Amino acid sequence: MNVIAFYLPQFHAIPENDEWWGEGFTEWTNMKKAKPLFKGHNQPRIPLDGNYYNLLDPETLRWQVDLANRYGIGGFCFYHYWFDGHMLLEKPVEMFLADKSLELPFCICWANEHWTNQWVSGENKVLIEQHYGGEAEWRRHFEYLLPFFKDERYIRVDGKPLIVLYRPEIVDCLAEMLLCWRRLAEENGLGGLTITYQHPSYYVYPEKREDLFDYNIEFQPTLALTMQKSQHHKILRAVKRKAALLMEKNFGIDLRFIGSGSGLTHISYDEIWNTILTTPPTREKSFPGAFVDWDNTPRRGTKGSLYDGVTVDKFRRYFKEQVKRARDVYASDHLFIFAWNEWAEGGYLEPDEKRGYGFLEAIHDSLCELNELPNKEL
Secondary structure: OOEEEEEEEOOOOOHHHHHHHHOOHHHHHHHHOOOOOOOOOOOOOOHHOOOOOOOHHHHHHHHHHHHHHHHHHOOEEEEEEEEEEEEEEOOOHHHHHHHOOOOEEEEEOOOOOOEEOOHHOOOOEEOOOOOOOOOHHHHHHHHHHHHHHHHOOOOOOOOOEEEEEEEEOOOHHHHHHHHHHHHHHHOOOOOEEEEHHHHHOOOOOOOOOOHHOOOOOOOOOHHHHHHHHHOOHHHHHHHHHHHHHHHHHHHHHHHHOOOOOOOEEEHHHHHHHHHHHOOOOOOOEEEEEEEEEEEOOOHHHHHHHEEEOOOOHHHHHHHHHHHHHHHHOOOEEEEEEEOOOOHHHOEEEOOOOEEEEEHHHHHHHHHHHHOOOOOOOO
16 A cells, blocks of 8 residues: 655745745744644644754755655655746755655645635735646646656556646646646657546536546545535535635635634544545545644634544554555555645644654554555564
8 A cells, every 4th residue: 555645845945935924934934833722732733853854955855755664655745836837845856856865656746726825814915826828838837747757756557657636626728738738748658647636626616527537536634524514505515616716716815715714613533534434435536535633723823723632543543444445445556645744734744742753653553454564663
């Protein structure tokens, strides 16, 4: 079983973030200022031994790869930020590509949204707008990705490089762009592409076209939460969704962050995992998902959300069951997990001061017990 962890590259300073958020801003900025919002709230989260790393340090990438290999993580899925050829946070994956001694499979997810300041300010200010252009733009993007696709470490599914599109429903030229990419992959000797989508917003999109994709990723816990809500008010939700998409496409305003409530949202860890473990696959070819934890209050404060009742032992039990389902129900060799290092959203496998290596040990032990990993001592 290949456990692929989503990987956030926002742990190094870039000029754009310096301008928008202040000199030297990284995800660690939010983590260091986080405070507990109620008794027993697990904040601030502090990396083990105060390891507030910088991803521009090659030794950090080596440490992460060694850690992933030791505990049975089968690969990283790097988020990729491309805006008409302008890129953000691209250096870590480019360093990864250049250093062939980093022996870990990887793939790329294009996080194809506008960048805004809505998640903290509610001002609806678009920082960088996302446009999808025409064939010249699609070709230029593909040519940038081509060296990654050709790398021997790049993850292939059905013999073809795997590319993930974060939110297909906001791409106005989706069918044409994906067809162009598939053609270019054939022309460049890749045998095609395996294209999948990630965010559940496409799952509930009234005009979705599943035929454009080879697989979908059941991105957890967001999908399970979406499916819980989808049992009610389906018609009203579809109308609201169309309105939200029009606002986002035309004005860059993401209604997910508007009026999101004045109080903290608490969600049951056990209940959401029960939904994950009892819901059938969402389509014939789905990659199952898992998640470690969720708490985005370092970013959103009292307007944030978190899961109650998270423990390493619970995660171990739930994750082991999900691996069984991946193998027996989904017939999948891949399981995507949130996340390797989403510290400001509480989804990270990297060791911290409270739980140490607990979540990584849970993954390692589960895979060993299910004979999905050689039973080697840590």
